[in-house]
Amino acid sequence: MQRIAIVDTGMCNVDSMQRAIEECGAKADVTSNPTDLDYADKIVLPGVGAFPDAMDLLNRSGLTDAIQSNVIDHEVPILGVCLGMQLLTSQSVEVRLTTGLNLIDARVERLVPITNERVPHVGWNEAHQSSDHGLFGGIASGTDFYFVHSFHVVCDGQFVVATTPYCGTLISAIGSEHIMGTQFHPEKSQAAGLALLHNFVTL
Amino acid sequence: MLKLRVIPTLLYRDFTLVKGVGFDAQRVVGSPMQAVQVYNLRNVDELCFFDICATSLASGPNFELIDEIADRCFMPLTVGGGVRTLDDVRALLSVGADKVALNTALFEEPDMLRTASEKFGAQCMVAVIDTRTNAAGVTTVWSHNASRDTNLDPVVWAQELQRQGAGEILLQSADHDGEMQGYDLATIAKVSVAVSLPVIASGGAGSYDHMVAAVQRGADAVAAASMFHFTEQTPMEAKQHLASHGIATRC
Numbered sequence: 001m002q003r004i005a006i007v008d009t010g011m012c013n014v015d016s017m018q019r020a021i022e023e024c025g026a027k028a029d030v031t032s033n034p035t036d037l038d039y040a041d042k043i044v045l046p047g048v049g050a051f052p053d054a055m056d057l058l059n060r061s062g063l064t065d066a067i068q069s070n071v072i073d074h075e076v077p078i079l080g081v082c083l084g085m086q087l088l089t090s091q092s093v094e095v096r097l098t099t100g101l102n103l104i105d106a107r108v109e110r111l112v113p114i115t116n117e118r119v120p121h122v123g124w125n126e127a128h129q130s131s132d133h134g135l136f137g138g139i140a141s142g143t144d145f146y147f148v149h150s151f152h153v154v155c156d157g158q159f160v161v162a163t164t165p166y167c168g169t170l171i172s173a174i175g176s177e178h179i180m181g182t183q184f185h186p187e188k189s190q191a192a193g194l195a196l197l198h199n200f201v202t203l
Numbered sequence: 204m205l206k207l208r209v210i211p212t213l214l215y216r217d218f219t220l221v222k223g224v225g226f227d228a229q230r231v232v233g234s235p236m237q238a239v240q241v242y243n244l245r246n247v248d249e250l251c252f253f254d255i256c257a258t259s260l261a262s263g264p265n266f267e268l269i270d271e272i273a274d275r276c277f278m279p280l281t282v283g284g285g286v287r288t289l290d291d292v293r294a295l296l297s298v299g300a301d302k303v304a305l306n307t308a309l310f311e312e313p314d315m316l317r318t319a320s321e322k323f324g325a326q327c328m329v330a331v332i333d334t335r336t337n338a339a340g341v342t343t344v345w346s347h348n349a350s351r352d353t354n355l356d357p358v359v360w361a362q363e364l365q366r367q368g369a370g371e372i373l374l375q376s377a378d379h380d381g382e383m384q385g386y387d388l389a390t391i392a393k394v395s396v397a398v399s400l401p402v403i404a405s406g407g408a409g410s411y412d413h414m415v416a417a418v419q420r421g422a423d424a425v426a427a428a429s430m431f432h433f434t435e436q437t438p439m440e441a442k443q444h445l446a447s448h449g450i451a452t453r454c
Contacts, residue, residue, distance in 0.1 A: 015273055015299040023277075048296060050324045083324065095321060117205075118401045118423055120326045120370050124206045124248060124453045144206060144453050146249075146279055148301070148326045150370070165204055188279045188301060190246050 002026040002201050005040035007063060007084075009054045017046045017081070020187035024198040034066035040076065042200070043067065047082025047185060051094040051108065051151070054083060055101075064101060071103055077178040078103070079135075079200050085174065085181025086153055094151050104176050106155030111167045119167070120150040127162040127172045127184065135161065135173065135180055137199045143192045145172070145184035152183060206453040207445055208248040208424035209414070209438045210281075210403065211431045213238055214255050215268075235268065238432075239275050247278060247438045248453060251373075251426055253304070254284030255348065264291055266298050273299020281329055281373075287312065292319050296327065304373060306331040309364065310346045310353065320368025329403075330369035332357055333377050334390055342390050349377035357390050358397045365398045372398060373426070376406035381429050383409025386417045395421030411436065411444035418450050 004026045008014050014030045021028035021044065028044075029036065037043060045067070058064040070076040080088040089100045092108035100108070111119045129141040141162075152170045161180070162173035172183045180200070186193035215235050235252070242250055252272060254265060263285045273280055282295050283304025292303045303323075308315050309330060320328045333349040334357050336342040344355040353360075361372050374394050376387035386407045395402040401423035408414055408427035417425050430436055442452035 010293075010297075013273075013296050013299055013301055015270070015297070016276070016301070019274060020277065048301070048324060048327055050321055053322055094324075113399065118399060120401070121205065122326070122371060122401050123208045123424070125204065148279070148370075150325055185279070185301075188277065190277050194277070 002041045003039065004028045004042050004044055004201065005037050006030045006044045006046060007037075007058075007067070008032040009046075009049060009057050013048055014046055016187045017044060020194060020197055021201065023194055024201045026201045032061060032063065034062040037063075037066045037070050037076075040070070043070065043076055043078040044200075045078060045080040045084035045087060046187075047084050049083050051083065051086060051092040051100075052096055052098045054087060055098050058087070058101070067101060068103070071179060075178050077200070077203060078180065080181035081187070082149060082183060082185055085183055086151060088174075088179060088181050089153055089155070092151065103179050104155065104159060104174060104181075106153050106159060106174065108151050109154050111150055111152050111170070114168050117167050120148060121166050121170070122148045125164050125166055125184075127164055129162050130157075130160045131175075133161045133173070133175050133180075134203050135175065135182075135196055135199050139192055139195050139199075145182070145186065145189040145192060147172070147184045149183060153181070204451050206248070206451050207418055207442075208403075209441045209445070209452065210249045210251055210424055210426040211242055211247055211438055212251040212253065212405065212426045212428040214253050214428060235272055236275065239272050242438075243275060243277060245437065245439060249279040249281065249424075250276065251281045251283070251304070253282075256284075263287065264295055266294055269295060269300060270298035283329070283331060289315070289319055289322065292323060296323060302327045302329050302370070304329040304331050306333065307347050316364065316367040316369060320370070325368045325370040328369055329371045329373050330364040330367075331373045331375060332360060332364070332394070333375050334387065335377050336387070342387070345377060358393050361394045361398050365400050369400060371401045371403060373403045373405055379407030382407055383429050385409065385413040386422075386425075388416055388420045391417055391422050392420040395423070409434075411441050414441055415445060415448045415450070418445065
């Protein structure tokens, strides 16, 4: 059975993620202890919270180093969700400019309305797959997932896995080999979300 | 495109679900667990869960109950009622709430929304605005479970809450609550043009057409309690009806 470590940043809903991962047949351990990551087959970095506070917590607890060494040196797959996907990038402008985990060459910017869209982007919206990625195996392109965010990831096209029509086109899933992220919440997206998490567990 | 959300609201008091009328009379409608399980099976877009006595009893949120509810909930969950401190917000998020609703605390702890929003992200902070309209037709914001008139104009207050870092506005008419005669459309129209945040219309829905009317006035989501608990109408049919009026929904 796969052991998935869910990183607890102390300010988000980790319970839902744990239940969803377990529903997918893996063992899910919620942890804020850096050494626990060394025993995980995969890492999930969940969402919710503001970028600077989350990074501060990761840095102070030693989790930043633990995540970087496991993911970069040992190629442990990681899935970042919502804020977790944003934390995978180099930097964010949320509240104040803050350096991220720097696992993927991308940055985080505020959503800017183009045709009077409301910000935050809250609700169910489509994820259109831009590349054939294992994360979306068996999931139709254009399937609705649940979003709730005011900031979004900007990166080079080679890392874009899915996009969503809002404030123009926002990047809703990224991937660079074993490093992956979704802007939406699979753990809150009912059947489609569980299918995606199941794909991550079995990748 | 972004789908319009239809949100069942569950009100509870002590361990039972109740239905409100004008925020005053209440009828017991059953167990929260059963209701959550039914909505989970029906793939509703989102669920709102409000403890209507936590504020008046100053008891704070019932974290154990929320924990149990969230365990059965693979859909977004907003929790409100009696949330007074940053620790309350943190605890609710950690037991499985996705968003936390503030109402009375907005008046009693003027810095709370701003601090919570900076700490946990604006996207998980829902600001609730309860309104009542007096005999002269003037609508104002009411606090403390809609028992105290603050004399604030809903538009001015909504803009202030946006400045403080709210992620969404839940605009609720205490006069229309439980009457099932339709939402307070005039206030919905005024508030939704005045802010750039999503506005959830609440209080008064009795039919699918009431929901269409609220969306046409600018609501980004429609919440309903009595309509789903006391009639044969369902969130899925509501979405199909909205879709037949050209409003994108997930159905």
